[in-house]
Amino acid sequence: MTGGKAKAVPRRDAVRNRDTLLGAARSLFAEQGLDVPFDDIARRAGLGNATLYRHFPNRAALIGAAFAGLLDATAKAARRARREEDAWGALLGYLTSVYAELAADRGTNDLMTTAIPGIEALDALHVEHRRTVASLMARAQEQGTMRTDVTVEDLLLSLAALGRTVPALAPVPGAWRRQLTLFLDALRAPGAGALPGRALTERELVDVLHALGPHRAR
Numbered sequence: 001m002t003g004g005k006a007k008a009v010p011r012r013d014a015v016r017n018r019d020t021l022l023g024a025a026r027s028l029f030a031e032q033g034l035d036v037p038f039d040d041i042a043r044r045a046g047l048g049n050a051t052l053y054r055h056f057p058n059r060a061a062l063i064g065a066a067f068a069g070l071l072d073a074t075a076k077a078a079r080r081a082r083r084e085e086d087a088w089g090a091l092l093g094y095l096t097s098v099y100a101e102l103a104a105d106r107g108t109n110d111l112m113t114t115a116i117p118g119i120e121a122l123d124a125l126h127v128e129h130r131r132t133v134a135s136l137m138a139r140a141q142e143q144g145t146m147r148t149d150v151t152v153e154d155l156l157l158s159l160a161a162l163g164r165t166v167p168a169l170a171p172v173p174g175a176w177r178r179q180l181t182l183f184l185d186a187l188r189a190p191g192a193g194a195l196p197g198r199a200l201t202e203r204e205l206v207d208v209l210h211a212l213g214p215h216r217a218r
Contacts, residue, residue, distance in 0.1 A: 017051055026107070030106060030107050030108075033106045034059070034107055034110040038062075041062075060119050063111065067108070071122060071125050074098065074112075077098075078131070087146075095184065102176070106167055141189075145189055146188065147190065165179070
């Protein structure tokens, strides 16, 4: 019995250390974005760098753990939106909920508006997000509530670009809601006129999102 109890203590310490590191990471990500130095995270947690790397060997592992709940909740919201009958209303509701998360803190904004390799749950969410936007767009266009010359890539790129402005809009209450509404209203049918140029391909959109990168700490 004594040997069994002795083995349980390190496991409890490990769980406590992991939770402390995640709390410190979430806090600093919210303040500074996802590229905050690991040294700062370990320091805020009151633990050594070795302990941090033992639990999270790379940045992707730490980010994935820190935002696991958010990624899961957003994926569920996407699936719920696809089940709604009114496609335009579902698209508005879903995107508004996504932007509310973007406005929550700098780290969430980095996570949701750029492509960050190595996070399986984030990759899955990007797939879920694209599927949801594509499905709702197609149905809204069929239902006659959305202009038909807009592609999925058009919408996703514009949403990502608008999403990057959300932190700068934070000092003005509700400013992001105004800008999102203004943008989405332009997509209602009938459109004001033909769009110039050609739409991005899916590969081009991915390249653009990779080029954006995370917000840099100020």
